[in-house]
Each structure stands twice: as structure tokens, then as C-alpha cells.
Amino acid sequence: MLGFPLTPQVKVYLSAILSVGMKLSEKIYAIGPPGLRRKTSDKLNADISPHRAGMKLAKNNVKLAKRALRPGAGNLVNGVLRKLVSLKETDSLPLPNIAGDDRAQARALAIIHSHPVWMVRRWMRFWGIEESVRLMNWNNSDPYFGLRVNTAKGYTRTDLVNQLKSLKVPHELSTYLKEFVRLQTGMQAVIQAGLLKEGICSVQDESAGLVVCVVDPQPGDTIIDCCAAPGGKTFFMASRLQGQGMVLAIDINKGRLRILKETARSHAVNDVVTTVNADLRLYADKNNLKFDKVLLDAPCSGLGVLSKRADLRWNRRLEDLEHLTHLQDELLDAASMLVKPGGVLVYSTCSIDPEENEERVAAFLHRHQEFAVHPVHGYVPPDFVTEKGYYFSNPVEHHIDGSFAARLVKSSRYPS
Ligand SMILES: C[S@@+](CC[C@H](N)C(=O)[O-])C[C@H]1O[C@@H](n2cnc3c(N)ncnc32)[C@H](O)[C@@H]1O
Numbered sequence: 001m002l003g004f005p006l007t008p009q010v011k012v013y014l015s016a017i018l019s020v021g022m023k024l025s026e027k028i029y030a031i032g033p034p035g036l037r038r039k040t041s042d043k044l045n046a047d048i049s050p051h052r053a054g055m056k057l058a059k060n061n062v063k064l065a066k067r068a069l070r071p072g073a074g075n076l077v078n079g080v081l082r083k084l085v086s087l088k089e090t091d092s093l094p095l096p097n098i099a100g101d102d103r104a105q106a107r108a109l110a111i112i113h114s115h116p117v118w119m120v121r122r123w124m125r126f127w128g129i130e131e132s133v134r135l136m137n138w139n140n141s142d143p144y145f146g147l148r149v150n151t152a153k154g155y156t157r158t159d160l161v162n163q164l165k166s167l168k169v170p171h172e173l174s175t176y177l178k179e180f181v182r183l184q185t186g187m188q189a190v191i192q193a194g195l196l197k198e199g200i201c202s203v204q205d206e207s208a209g210l211v212v213c214v215v216d217p218q219p220g221d222t223i224i225d226c227c228a229a230p231g232g233k234t235f236f237m238a239s240r241l242q243g244q245g246m247v248l249a250i251d252i253n254k255g256r257l258r259i260l261k262e263t264a265r266s267h268a269v270n271d272v273v274t275t276v277n278a279d280l281r282l283y284a285d286k287n288n289l290k291f292d293k294v295l296l297d298a299p300c301s302g303l304g305v306l307s308k309r310a311d312l313r314w315n316r317r318l319e320d321l322e323h324l325t326h327l328q329d330e331l332l333d334a335a336s337m338l339v340k341p342g343g344v345l346v347y348s349t350c351s352i353d354p355e356e357n358e359e360r361v362a363a364f365l366h367r368h369q370e371f372a373v374h375p376v377h378g379y380v381p382p383d384f385v386t387e388k389g390y391y392f393s394n395p396v397e398h399h400i401d402g403s404f405a406a407r408l409v410k411s412s413r414y415p416s
């Protein structure tokens with residue numbers, strides 16, 4: 001292989017080697033770079049080192065290019081792929097030099113690891129080069145998927161493991177959460193066997209499960225899930241209630257909320273889950289309701305889940321962060337109105353960006369002195385607890401998605 005995994009999301013690197021490798025970048029763009037990049041990526045993925053396998057793949061891709069693009073494209077693809085095979089064999093695939101000032105280094109790393117330059121610069125500033133490279137390697141690797149067994153239907157993890165064994169799906173037990181297993185392959189078999197449809201288990205990353213541990217739902221609790229759809233955390237919280245208490249699931253997106261409602265039925269938690277389609281900001285303003293526990297799993301950049309969402313890095317812009325942080329502040333203010341005195345507000349994201357996480361909490365605490373941080377010791381394993389007492393999963397360290405949660409307690413002296 002090339003020294004690091006090549007997947008379809010590594011399009012910047014592919015564009016770079018295509019243009020250097022054959023010096024025909026204009027032609028590539030003329031015939032449609034996405035198609036050619038995809039073929040190149042597939043080919044490199046399949047390992048171009050064994051010469052014969054490489055040449056066979058080249059032939060197949062030439063056929064594909066002729067059919068998908070136009071007859072002349074076949075020759076071009078043939079030339080590019082054969083050139084890449086020979087460059088690989090002589091270990092001379094082009095790589096940019098990581099040299100110069102921060103910007104130049106970020107540009108080189110962005111090409112090598114196929115991430116947007118703005119993201120790399122940002123991460124270099126927060127964590128330095130080494131850690132940023134480890135993160136990008138993680139983002140480019142094949143993702144793990146978590147499965148959570150649905151205890152609300154009486155299933156145990158052993159039941160799920162037995163099902164996976166009978167389907168011959170390789171899996172590992174989560175060491176963090178007793179309801180979870182993780183897989184890297186075999187999801188298709190799980191889907192086809194109907195395990196998801198029948199509500200035996202759901203696809204959920206352990207990082208999301210740990211956010212629910214920060215909420216710590218207990219039988220009898222009244223909980224509001226302020227940005228609930230599609231409902232992964234709603235269902236896990238509901239299953240922890242063991243039929244006593246309630247989760248009010250709010251979301252602004254009608255379609256996603258409808259899916260949540262249907263899934264609640266198939267997961268047998270519809271007796272404790274109620275849905276409301278609303279903008280949280282208007283809902284909190286109009287309704288004088290108070291809950292024991294309030295979860296705000298805020299809309300965010302999703303920068304903690306890039307290994308699973310191949311295109312997300314290319315759809316995000318630096319400007320999005322500004323819009324998102326503003327929305328997160330507004331949603332936090334709204335969510336805080338729904339917490340009863342002495343109650344708990346959990347703010348969470350699936351981002352690793354400090355501006356969406358610690359900085360939002362600091363700004364919130366500045367605006368709301370009736371709230372204080374309640375460190376998450378005892379709610380999640382110790383290596384997920386940050387110095388400030390927040391929950392943080394680091395993909396590179398914990399090998400699960402990146403996520404963040406703060407547990408904030410409202411003063412019991414604060415009037416309702
Ligand atoms: C990160 S997702 C929530 C994921 C969910 N908690 C789960 O675990 O499956 C954020 C959700 O916030 C919703 N949302 C965005 N703005 C909102 C608003 N103003 N009021 C209520 N929901 C909102 C989006 O529709 C989206 O479903």
C-alpha cells in the first residue's frame with residue numbers, strides 16, 4: 001500500500017498525484033475529475049503494488065471509464081493508472097514537502113491526508129502537527145460501527161452476540177458500555193437479518209452512549225431531549241427509564257422526528273417517549289415546563305465523526321462554525337429555561353472543536369450564573385474526563401467517534 005489508507009474521501013491527495021503523476025491535469029478536469037478520482041482511489045485501495053493485479057485493475061477501470069465517460073477517456077485512465085502502478089513500484093509516488101511556514105505546512109498536510117486546509121491549520125494551532133496527523137489518519141481509516149442492544153425489549157448483550165455469531169459477523173465487546181459491541185465489517189448482514197428493523201439493536205457509536213451516561217437517566221426521571229432526531233440518545237435514555245418516567249423529544253425537523261416516533265414504537269419505548277415538532281427557542285419561550293434532566297445534543301460541525309461521514313469534511317466551511325456557535329448559544333439559553341431548580345442540563349456535540357465545546361460552556365456559564373459545572377467523574381470511565389470535569393472522547397486515543405458533553409447543574413435556590 002501507499003503507507004496510509006486510501007479511501008474515496010482522499011480526493012485532494014488523489015487530485016495531486018493524478019496531476020503530478022501524468023502532467024495532464026487539464027485533461028483530467030475536462031473529462032470529469034470525480035469519476036477519474038473515484039477510479040484511481042478504488043484502484044489504489046485495492047493495492048497497486050502487485051504488478052499483475054495492478055494491470056488487471058487498470059484494464060477494468062479503462063472499461064469503466066469508456067462506458068461511464070466517453071471512449072477517449074479509456075486511454076487517459078489507462079495512462080494514468082499504469083503510470084501510478086510504476087511510480088508505486090519504484091516508491092516514487094509524489095508527496096509534497098512539509099516545509100515552510102504554518103500555512104505552507106498545512107497545505108502540504110492537507111494534500112497528503114486529504115483534508116481542507118482550513119481544518120488542518122485549525123488543528124495544528126490547537127494540537128500541533130503530530131496530533132493533527134494522527135487525527136487525519138484516523139479520519140481516513142475504515143470506521144468502526146457500534147451496535148447497542150435494546151434492553152427495553154428484554155434483550156441482553158449476550159443475545160446480540162449470539163445473533164452476530166450465528167451471522168458470522170466479527171465483533172468486539174465494548175469495554176466502556178455493557179450494552180454495546182463494535183464491528184468493522186458485516187453491517188450488511190446485520191441489516192439483512194432484520195436486527196435493526198426488529199428493534200433488537202440499533203447502530204450507535206459508544207461516544208453517543210457515553211453522552212447518555214453523562215445525563216444518567218434514572219427510573220422516574222422527567223427528561224427533555226431538546227434536539228432529539230433521529231433519536232439515538234432518546235432511545236438509550238428511554239431504555240434506562242425501565243418504563244418509569246418520560247422523555248419528551250423535540251426537534252425542528254418534521255421528517256426526522258417522524259422517523260424517531262416510528263422507531264420508538266419498534267424499540268418498545270413509545271410508552272415513555274413523546275414527540276414535539278418545534279423550534280426549541282420558541283418552545284422554551286412559550287411553555288413554562290421544567291424537567292429533572294435536559295439534554296441539548298446541539299447541531300454542530302460533526303468534526304468528531306469524519307471517519308464515518310466521508311464527504312462531510314468537504315461540505316464544511318470555516319464560516320459554518322460562526323453560524324453554528326451562535327445557534328448553539330441560543331439553544332443553550334433556551335434549554336436552560338427548561339431545567340427545574342437543582343436539575344441537570346447536559347450540553348453535548350459530536351465535535352472535537354474547542355469553540356463548539358468548552359468555549360460554548362464558558363460563555364454560557366458567564367451568562368447564567370445560576371448554573372455550575374458538575375464534573376462527570378463516576379458517570380464515564382476516568383480517561384474520558386477532562387481537567388475541567390467535562391466528558392471528551394478523542395478518536396485517536398479512544399478509537400471511537402469524537403464527542404463532548406458538559407454536565408451543568410442549576411442552583412436549587414434559583415426560582416422556577
Ligand atoms: C446532532 S443532531 C441530534 C442527534 C440526536 N440527538 C441523536 O442522538 O440521534 C441535531 C438536531 O438538532 C435539530 N435542530 C436544529 N435546530 C433546532 C432548533 N432550533 N430546535 C430544535 N431542534 C433543532 C436538527 O434537526 C437535528 O435533528
